[in-house]
Amino acid sequence: MATPRKIRCSVDIIESHGAHVYTLHLTPERELPRFEAGQFLQMTIDAYDPSAFWPESRAFSIASHPRERDRIEIVYSTVGTYTKRMEEELRVGSEVWVKLPYGEFVIHADRDLALIAGGTGISAFTSFLRDLDPTEADGHRVHLLYGARVPALLLHAEEFQAKAALGDRMTVDLMAESAEGAPAVTQGRISVDRIWERLANAAERVFYLSGPPPMIAAISQGLRDRGCADEQIRIDAWE
Amino acid sequence: MASNQERETQLRREILDKVAEYAELKFAPTAFSPGRDLVHYAGRVFDADEVTAGVDSVLDFYLTANRFSEEFEADFADTVGVSDAYLVNSGSSANLVAVTALTSPKLGDRRLEPGDEVLTVAAGFPTTVAPLLQNQLVPVFIDVGLGDYTALPDRIEEAIGPRTRAIMMAHTMGNAFDLDAVMSAVNRHNLWLIEDNCDALGTTYRGKWTGTFGHLATSSFYPAHHITMGEGGCVMTRDEELGRIVRSVRDWGRDCYCAGGENNTCGKRFSQQFGTLPFGFDHKYIYSHIGYNLKTTDIQAAIGCAQLRKLSGFVDARKRNFQRLHRALEPYQDRLILPHATEHSDPSWFGFVITVREDAGFTRADLVKHLEVRRVETRALFAGNLLRHPAYIDIPHRVVGDLKNSDLITTGTFFIGVYPGLDESQLDYMIESFHEFMKRG
Numbered sequence: 001m002a003t004p005r006k007i008r009c010s011v012d013i014i015e016s017h018g019a020h021v022y023t024l025h026l027t028p029e030r031e032l033p034r035f036e037a038g039q040f041l042q043m044t045i046d047a048y049d050p051s052a053f054w055p056e057s058r059a060f061s062i063a064s065h066p067r068e069r070d071r072i073e074i075v076y077s078t079v080g081t082y083t084k085r086m087e088e089e090l091r092v093g094s095e096v097w098v099k100l101p102y103g104e105f106v107i108h109a110d111r112d113l114a115l116i117a118g119g120t121g122i123s124a125f126t127s128f129l130r131d132l133d134p135t136e137a138d139g140h141r142v143h144l145l146y147g148a149r150v151p152a153l154l155l156h157a158e159e160f161q162a163k164a165a166l167g168d169r170m171t172v173d174l175m176a177e178s179a180e181g182a183p184a185v186t187q188g189r190i191s192v193d194r195i196w197e198r199l200a201n202a203a204e205r206v207f208y209l210s211g212p213p214p215m216i217a218a219i220s221q222g223l224r225d226r227g228c229a230d231e232q233i234r235i236d237a238w239e
Numbered sequence: 240m241a242s243n244q245e246r247e248t249q250l251r252r253e254i255l256d257k258v259a260e261y262a263e264l265k266f267a268p269t270a271f272s273p274g275r276d277l278v279h280y281a282g283r284v285f286d287a288d289e290v291t292a293g294v295d296s297v298l299d300f301y302l303t304a305n306r307f308s309e310e311f312e313a314d315f316a317d318t319v320g321v322s323d324a325y326l327v328n329s330g331s332s333a334n335l336v337a338v339t340a341l342t343s344p345k346l347g348d349r350r351l352e353p354g355d356e357v358l359t360v361a362a363g364f365p366t367t368v369a370p371l372l373q374n375q376l377v378p379v380f381i382d383v384g385l386g387d388y389t390a391l392p393d394r395i396e397e398a399i400g401p402r403t404r405a406i407m408m409a410h411t412m413g414n415a416f417d418l419d420a421v422m423s424a425v426n427r428h429n430l431w432l433i434e435d436n437c438d439a440l441g442t443t444y445r446g447k448w449t450g451t452f453g454h455l456a457t458s459s460f461y462p463a464h465h466i467t468m469g470e471g472g473c474v475m476t477r478d479e480e481l482g483r484i485v486r487s488v489r490d491w492g493r494d495c496y497c498a499g500g501e502n503n504t505c506g507k508r509f510s511q512q513f514g515t516l517p518f519g520f521d522h523k524y525i526y527s528h529i530g531y532n533l534k535t536t537d538i539q540a541a542i543g544c545a546q547l548r549k550l551s552g553f554v555d556a557r558k559r560n561f562q563r564l565h566r567a568l569e570p571y572q573d574r575l576i577l578p579h580a581t582e583h584s585d586p587s588w589f590g591f592v593i594t595v596r597e598d599a600g601f602t603r604a605d606l607v608k609h610l611e612v613r614r615v616e617t618r619a620l621f622a623g624n625l626l627r628h629p630a631y632i633d634i635p636h637r638v639v640g641d642l643k644n645s646d647l648i649t650t651g652t653f654f655i656g657v658y659p660g661l662d663e664s665q666l667d668y669m670i671e672s673f674h675e676f677m678k679r680g
Contacts, residue, residue, distance in 0.1 A: 002313075002322050006306070051298075051305070102496070102505065237510065
């Protein structure tokens with residue numbers, strides 16, 4: 001892990017996806033340290049004096065690409081008091097501090113993969129998927145199973161589908177609890193059964209899981225029940 | 240009416256301005272008085288920047304690692320060309336952490352086990368070898384060349400046995416060891432490489448900084464070294480897994496990577512399973528290694544940050560001073576072995592190493608005594624043959640070939656300074672001192 005650095009940023013764009021889900025686009029005041037797809041940052045919206053203690057903060061997956069060292073993208077939904085404060089207090093031009101990089105949830109495409117994302121958990125995969133070459137003939141296959149409450153909250157879904165259509169390497173399966181008016185989205189919740197239905201070699205894949213804790217718990221248990229070894233199950237879990 | 244924040248900022252500025260004024264007065268350069276002032280072999284080279292940086296950190300009073308440590312580690316890693324740099328309290332501690340890291344259970348079959356052999360040299364500084372013994376590893380000694388003082392490349396292959404698992408050697412006195420030969424052995428035999436780069440900050444080999452070739456490398460920031468923070472050192476790596484282990488070994492052996500004073504950076508502080516501990520046991524107090532506490536203070540790091548900004552100039556000065564001494568002493572090569580760079584190496588010299596030839600007609604003691612009387616400071620090439628020292632006589636070890644040159648170094652070698660604190664008049668005086676000795680016949 002590169003030496004973490006604390007960097008002041010300004011909020012450039014606040015993208016609202018509805019249902020209290022947002023993408024924040026930040027501009028750091030200096031170049032970001034090197035990081036890898038899947039790593040996360042800590043962000044505080046409180047004033048920070050670098051000579052003093054780091055204030056209360058929250059962890060967010062870095063959704064922007066590791067090659068982009070001059071911008072940061074994170075995704076959040078208002079699920080607690082801190083993200084509620086973010087929703088209420090952050091405006092374009094607001095100052096925030098981030099420290100990064102952290103985390104070992106780094107995706108290695110050295111085997112066929114299945115990426116399972118629930119809600120804003122997609123942000124842990126975004127930079128990896130954006131970097132993936134779907135036409136690479138001898139590349140390992142990548143399947144994305146991505147679920148949200150409604151189709152509008154399937155962030156970047158069209159981008160990922162368009163990418164998958166370019167070659168045979170990548171497949172995308174979108175699900176929503178209510179999929180009305182979205183023909184490309186299957187109604188229902190993501191499940192291990194769904195993975196087995198869609199993937200012939202499901203048992204041989206490495207699974208990366210990112211999303212709400214109940215989803216992680218259910219899917220990881222389901223994978224173990226199907227005989228997957230612990231080494232096949234990589235989890236981006238948060239308290 | 241100024242707010243407390245504004246008053247605090249203003250006071251800090253006033254204090255630092257006064258400190259700078261004081262430092263400029265207190266540490267103003269003085270004219271060299273030949274024969275009276277000591278010509279040091281090494282020393283701190285600093286100005287008001289370092290003094291104000293140190294005071295700035297004291298005014299933070301965070302004490303343990305904080306903004307300056309973070310800045311130093313990141314900037315040092317960028318300067319050298321590695322991904323990770325971890326500050327420790329000395330170069331010797333850096334060596335201890337680096338070797339201990341390679342014994343980590345997290346490395347599985349690749350970990351170094353007690354009784355495994357590590358290839359090294361006998362002529363050098365003891366704490367390149369001590370961490371091997373402290374980790375129940377067995378040093379395998381090979382001899383060094385005279386003039387370059389690095390491992391004889393043709394002995395490397397010969398020295399590798401069935402239990403040899405690593406190479407740990409210093410770029411002695413700033414001179415890169417033969418990295419072509421070493422890397423070839425590392426790759427052929429799947430060995431670990433630790434570069435002890437404590438003497439060699441700024442040295443390049445085939446245009447690439449030493450300290451970037453090995454799995455791990457170390458630096459020293461003791462006052463005699465290329466940059467200083469008083470006591471200090473660094474472990475470097477480009478391998479993130481090793482980086483995490485290094486951090487753990489340095490920080491009590493703990494699994495958690497939160498900085499001092501921070502909590503739950505990983506977001507999983509109370510929701511993980513380790514060993515046979517109850518689920519959710521506080522991650523801050525979970526230990527994955529038998530570790531140490533070898534961290535620095537932020538005050539040291541603040542001074543290091545100011546020094547790091549001057550590194551390039553320091554390296555240039557060392558090279559310049561070396562060339563000056565070399566040119567002046569070339570006429571005496573019939574009696575003195577002068578230092579030379581190994582092939583492909585562009586050394587950021589630590590010192591100017593001289594070996595008195597056996598048939599010189601005088602001894603090292605004669606020449607050193609003459610220089611010291613004239614107040615030109617000298618040092619031995621560290622320990623000479625380490626195996627002749629009381630603490631090392633009975634250590635478990637293997638010697639491949641002989642250590643003839645290491646013994647010659649013990650009796651015939653010393654070095655003088657090339658550090659950036661030497662000015663023209665001091666260099667002239669050093670050279671004049673050699674001329675005077677040689678004229679005596």
